[in-house]
Amino acid sequence: MSGRIQRLPSAHPTVALLARAAAILLALLTAGVILAANGADPLKLVAQVVKSTFGSRFGLEDVGLLVTPLILTGLSVAVGLRIGAWNIGAEGQFYAGAFAATGVALFVPAPDFVLLPLAFVAGGLGGMAWILVPTLARAYADVSELITTLLLNFVAVLLVYYVSTGPWLDPDGHALATTARLPCELPEFWGAVHWGFPLAVLLTVLVAAGLSFTRWGYEVRVSGSNPQAARYAGMPFRRHLILVMLLSGAIAGIAGMFEVVGTVHRLQGGISNNFGYLGIMVAVLARGSALGVLAGAALMGIILNSGIILQTQGLNVSTVLAITGLILFFTAIGDELSHYRFVRNETASV
Amino acid sequence: MHGFSETGRSFETGRAKVAPGTPPIVYLKGIAKYFPGVIANQDVDIEVMPGEIHALLGENGAGKSTLMNILTGIYQPDAGEIIIDGYAKIFASPVDAIAAGIGMVHQHFKLVKAFSVAENIHLGWAETPKRISAQALEARTAELAAALNLAVRPEARVGDLSTGEQQRVEILRVLARNARVLILDEPTAVLTPAEARELFRALREFVSRGNAVIFISHKLDEVLEISDRITVLRGGRRVTTEATADCNQAMLANLMVGHEIVLSDLRARKAEAAPISAEPVLSLREVTVRDDFGNVALNKVSLDIHAGEILGIAGVAGNGQKELSEVLTGMKKPLSGKILVDGRDFSAAGGAEIARSGIGHIPEDRLKSGLAPALSITDNTVIREYKKPPVSIGSWFRPGAATALAQSIAAAAAVTVPDFSMPVRNLSGGNQQRLVARREMRIATKVLIAAYPSRGLDVGAINTMMRYFVELRDQGVGVILISEELEELLNLSDRIAVMFHGEIMGVLDTAESAIEDIGLMMGGRPAGALAQTSREITS
Known part of the structure; x- marks a missing residue:
């Protein structure tokens, strides 16, 4: 039997979905084999993970807490991709948003119902401020946002380290390297899961609807897909680019605000937990679709939670990072392979 | 006038003498190739003799490319044999084909x-x-x-x-x-007439040494000029192989598309057609434009287009045609000078504003600027009308209404689309161009600017394009047709402006101009310097 491989210009959606599922399974299988080679019992570990994650309310609450920031950072990156911009700086914008929200919460004397919306706005503005320079540099000087957003992450990390161990250090000295506990907090929605979770889902649905059902969304789609075509149709490409990049920054900033006001309650170094970088992965898993972000974030949240459980079983933190890396790696291969199909030759040419 | 078949014979003398009994240098015997749901080739028999220039004619999708991919080892045939110099060969890869002396120059x-x-x-x-x-x-x-x-x-x-x-x-x-067999795919599409003549000389010289050329082209006149024999493919099968001396343009065109087509006489108007307006509908006044690298691409160009006429723009590509179409459609702002639409100044207007004033644009490179290749067919077809009801109501975009509009545009363009959410890049070039043309015609109530609309299209699709332009002209729309096909321009335009180095060398009345004069002006000779015929220049 002979045949050959043919490449299609675009993959069939079903095939693409199957390739994704196969990729995730293969990644987990690879991880399992490596764990087994290191003397662990992968089946026992899987059983433990499934039981601890889905078998108890606490497990599900933990996943919910992890998923909330992932939805928003994933949405941030996915929105940027819609206009053709790679926002690698969701991490930095997350810190900037957390920083701004903390500032408002600590220093504005106001009741909760004023303070919380104020902190929300501050978080968004903080994220926006952090992406402002990369945005303008891209829009007016065509400087790659990939580099600028990435580099600003390190500035944000250091800024938060500085204020949380310096000027804003907890005056009562309960903790060594954090600010005081914030006077306000997001009310709880379901167990430990705060209202940030439904708000993040709502924001995602709103953004997805805005992109699909508004003229603005259509123009963004065309501008992001082919700026030349946008110029041809007379769409204001630069205005859309600036607006969408700022929106992307704001969403990541809101993720930081939710995290500090809803989950951690104190600003501290390392508060982002790499959520900003993991957002890139969520967006890639979502294939740039705003609603797909929800599924991508859920998967990422489960993996992160599994990591925490695996650590209680004596496994290293890096194991989890390696598993997420494997998933991304296999997904990229799967995406490419789903463009191919095998065509059999009806009559072999001899 | 399509008298090129006469010149074809004069080259016969340059042919190498083939001794009787010499096997063909390439013999494709009963070739078949199937793709899922498509017969790309079936029962194709072609003999290419040493010393021969063999033309391969056919519409897009007629199976020319597949056949040549089989001969060059990129595909393997599902049935049939490749016989080189009398010996059957199997080409498992392009390396084998090159080793057997078969080489291809791609478009x-x-x-x-x-x-x-x-x-x-x-x-x-x-x-x-x-x-x-x-x-x-x-x-x-x-x-x-x-x-x-x-x-x-x-x-x-x-x-x-x-x-x-x-x-x-x-x-x-x-x-x-x-290589002893040279396959050329659309070799003259990118050449000036002088360069094409030089290429033809080189090809004649090459075959006179006992080699062979397979010449793929859409241009009937040059096929008649250069080839010794012509094979016509249609729907993946060989329709016929004829000695070039026995062929003429009309006959070949009919063989290719399988039905009668009218190639010329498009300038004749019906009685009920709208007359040419006295006042220009769109004018350029001393417009200067720089290209993306800061060089002057248009130098003080003045041009008038009237409603109900087709103005051809002739010239070798790269002499300012791209910038001309961009400045006319608001994609580029003039450095100096004015653009007037119905006498009103539109020099500072952007693309959207110009489009709204009733000017459509079929751009030079549809995939680069006319379409967003990765987006759906729906998104691409509504790009001119998404701001208006029914596609948008207020600031709401209605995907259902957009698909309905896309369906009606596709129907007008006679393009069958199985799935409107499919990326537009999955469509063939001809279908993409039809959709773009129909989309632009809907908004072109005053002027349509068509830049190289027939580039890369087959005879059938080109003919459709030309019909569209005539239809617009008769409705009283001005059409600016930028093309490198002189024959197309002569068949269609009422007047022809010739561009050279960013300037208009002159505007000629098509009825009174000869192809040779336009050729000279394309080479940089101003209209006034054409000594042999003192002609009035309408400008």
């Missing part, structure tokens, strides 16, 4: 622009010495070029060469690997 050159000519010639060639200095490489190239009688500059960077020169490098690259 889009496969050269490395940053490399020198010598480096490109020697790239991926087993005979290239492992260690060799740039000078020695260039000397080898010069030797090859001299032996094969193709003038190239071995040390020049390919990116700096004109398209004609790049094509010569491609041909040299193939011939250096001892």
Whole structure:
């Protein structure tokens, strides 16, 4: 039997979905084999993970807490991709948003119902401020946002380290390297899961609807897909680019605000937990679709939670990072392979 | 006038004498190739004799490319045999085909622009010495070029060469690997008439040494001029093979599309057609434009287009036509000068505003600027009307209404679309162009600017395009037709403006102009200097 491989210009959606599922399974299988080679019992570990994650309310609450920031950072990156911009700086914008929200919460004397919306706005503005320079540099000087957003992450990390161990250090000295506990907090929605979770889902649905059902969304789609075509149709490409990049920054900033006001309650170094970088992965898993972000974030949240459980079983933190890396790696291969199909030759040419 | 078939015979003398009983250099016997749901080739028999230039004619999708991919080892046939010099061969890969002396020059050159000519010639060639200095490489190239009688500059960077020169490098690259059968895909699409003549001379010389050329083209006149025999493919099958001397344009066109088509006489108007307006509907006044690199691309160009006329823009590509279409459609702002629509100043207007004033634009490169290739067919077809009801109501975009509009545009364009959410890049070039044309015609209530609308299309699709333009003209719309096909311009336009180095060399009345005069003006001679005929210039 002979045949050959043919490449299609675009993959069939079903095939693409199957390739994704196969990729995730293969990644987990690879991880399992490596764990087994290191003397662990992968089946026992899987059983433990499934039981601890889905078998108890606490497990599900933990996943919910992890998923909330992932939805928003994933949405941030996915929105940027819609206009053709790679926002690698969701991490930095997350810190900037957390920083701004903390500032408002600590220093504005106001009741909760004023303070919380104020902190929300501050978080968004903080994220926006952090992406402002990369945005303008891209829009007016065509400087790659990939580099600028990435580099600003390190500035944000250091800024938060500085204020949380310096000027804003907890005056009562309960903790060594954090600010005081914030006077306000997001009310709880379901167990430990705060209202940030439904708000993040709502924001995602709103953004997805805005992109699909508004003229603005259509123009963004065309501008992001082919700026030349946008110029041809007379769409204001630069205005859309600036607006969408700022929106992307704001969403990541809101993720930081939710995290500090809803989950951690104190600003501290390392508060982002790499959520900003993991957002890139969520967006890639979502294939740039705003609603797909929800599924991508859920998967990422489960993996992160599994990591925490695996650590209680004596496994290293890096194991989890390696598993997420494997998933991304296999997904990229799967995406490419789903463009191919095998065509059999009806009559072999001899 | 399509009298080119007469000239075809005069070349007969240049043919190598083939002794009786000589096997064909290439014999494709009963070739078939199937793709899922598609018969790409079936029962194709073609003999190519030594010393012959064999033309392969057919519409897009007629199976020319598949057949040539089989002959060059890219595809393997599902049935049939490839017989070279009387011996059956199996080409498992392009390497085998090259070893058997079969080489192809593709329509889009496969050269490395940053490399020198010598480096490109020697790239991926087993005979290239492992260690060799740039000078020695260039000397080898010069030797090859001299032996094969193709003038190239071995040390020049390919990116700096004109398209004609790049094509010569491609041909040299193939011939250096001892090709005896040279396959050329649309070789003249990128050449000036002078470069094309030079190419034809080189091809004649090549076959006179007992080699063969397979010449793929859409241009009937040049096929009649250059080839010895013509094979017409349609729907993957061979329709006929004829001696060129027995063919004429009308007959070939009919064979290709399978039905009668009208090639000329498009300038004649119906009685009820709208008259040409007295006042221009769109004017340029001393417009100067710089290109993306800051060079002056249009130099004080003044031009009038009236409602109900077709104004042709002739010229070798790259003489300011791109900038002309961009400045007319608001994609580029003029440095100085004015653009007037119905006498109102639109010099500062953007693309959307110009489009709203009733000016449509079929851009030069549809995939680069007219379409967003990765987006759906729906998104691409509504790009001109998404701001208006029913597609948008207020600031709401309605995907359902957008698909309905896309369906009606596709129906008008006679394009069958199985799935409107499919990326537009999955459509064939001809169908993409039909959709773009219909989309633009809907908004072109005053003027349609069509830049190279027939580029890369087959006869049937070109004919459809031309019909569209005539339809618009008769409705009283002005059409600016930018083209490098003089015949197309002569058939269609009422007046022809000739561009050279960013200037209009003159505007001629088509009825009174000869193709030779336009050719001279394309080469830079102003209309006034055409001594032999003192002609009135309408400008």
